[in-house]
Amino acid sequence: MTIAKPLLMIPGPIEVSPAVTAAFSVPPPSHVAPAVIEAFGAGLELMRQLWLAAPASQPFVFAGGGTAAMEMAVANLIEEGDHALVVKTGYFSTRLAEMVRRQGALVVEVEAPVGEAPNPQEVEAALVGLAELGPIKALFATHVDTSTGVRIDPEPLARLARQYGALSVFDGVCATAAEEFRMRDWEADLYLTASQKAIGLPPGLALLVASERALAARDNRRATAPPMVLDWHQWLPIMRAYEERRASYFSTPATNLILALPVSLREILADGPEARFALHRSRAEALRGAWRVLGLEPVARRPELESNALSALRFPEGVDASLVGAIAAEGVIVAGGLHPQIRGEYFRVGHMGYCLTQPAMVRRTVEAVAQGLATAGRSVDAEAAVAALG
């Protein structure tokens, strides 16, 4: 009997496509190898397309993760004495607020109970209060908070930021390439992510696109420069060189991942960004149908807050965190809880990227969750759950 490789269905890292695996599975190339220069340049161009960003916006790619991308955004945009607002929806927006505070900024946090999101009226009220103290530098929000599966609507927040003269910065680590985001139309100033989520690569790349306004905010800093490794003034000439297909060096890029970047972005963009968002939306809806059949309730308190990138699901009556192990025993890896207030009460299933193009992977996931629940003593109808996938 051959044992199938476990299926990785956590909210990142995720299953990646065979073409992506082939692209990075080569001996490490030099950062000035022609293939790396071409892949780097193409990757940056394709990022603008996926982000639906303006031609004058600037993509950055460097070795790191989502936290490094967050830090690059914060370090370039925020300095001592700035005023900023953070819209909080879970674990990762708490991290963002702490980063902004560490830059010496005054931070106002707009919070909501676990599973909820502050509404635009509450955010505006906080902006009004903050504006009385002086200019507001930036508004920060997490597009999808991976700890709760709650998705905010970035559009009204970007509009409010503009209205109050602030930059808008969105953490898209668990959203970019899965959830709709229109950087140019919404006039958002920065959208960041990491390679191991819906971008469809292994972990190791931090990716972000900054607007002209965001770049100007770095240029106009009053005093200290950001740490060198995060400074856009160090990285801009490098990004521009690669986009012009010239070799360049500031700090060695993750060359194997750079080779795979345009391969994944071309797969994602094969039918355009909208088609990719629609794929995530329709598969997430189908999965929600399956979860309902299995008696699983989302952490998100309203349907419009439920992310299309992952499901955060409460353990049903009589089931505890051992469910995650029971599902793993069925060959599918899902994740435990992360939000400190409800850590032991729920689990998370990622559904981003390549797996959505493979119906068998989605079906296997639902079957494993159903079997895990059965092992935990629940009576479930696995066939009906699979049928709900359509």
Ligand code: PMP
């Ligand atoms: N923000 C969000 C929304 C995330 O989901 C994550 C990772 N799960 C991060 C930031 C941090 O990314 P990394 O672990 O790559 O540093």
